[in-house]
Amino acid sequence: QQTTQEFELAFCNLSSFSRVLVAVAHRVDAQRWAVTGWYPVPDGGCAIADTFKGNNVYYYAFGRTRDGRLVFWE
Numbered sequence: 001q002q003t004t005q006e007f008e009l010a011f012c013n014l015s016s017f018s019r020v021l022v023a024v025a026h027r028v029d030a031q032r033w034a035v036t037g038w039y040p041v042p043d044g045g046c047a048i049a050d051t052f053k054g055n056n057v058y059y060y061a062f063g064r065t066r067d068g069r070l071v072f073w074e
Helices: none
Strands: 006-012 018-027 033-041 046-053 057-064 070-073
Touching: 006 018, 006 033, 006 057, 018 046, 033 046, 033 057
Parallel strands: none
Antiparallel strands: 006 046, 018 033, 018 057, 057 070
């Protein structure tokens, strides 16, 4: 039986954007995926989102420019 490693996933906001939020899609098992979020990332800092299993995660994030426009990362 193969064991799946767990890891903590952290995100850092070293950009000039503020109020960054991140959602994470991760594999639950061989057949299922789950999406969790929205994890806040502090301006100029880092935060641990959660603990995940395996090695398949995808993220989607958005934040705001100084004039309030949205920016996205995926």
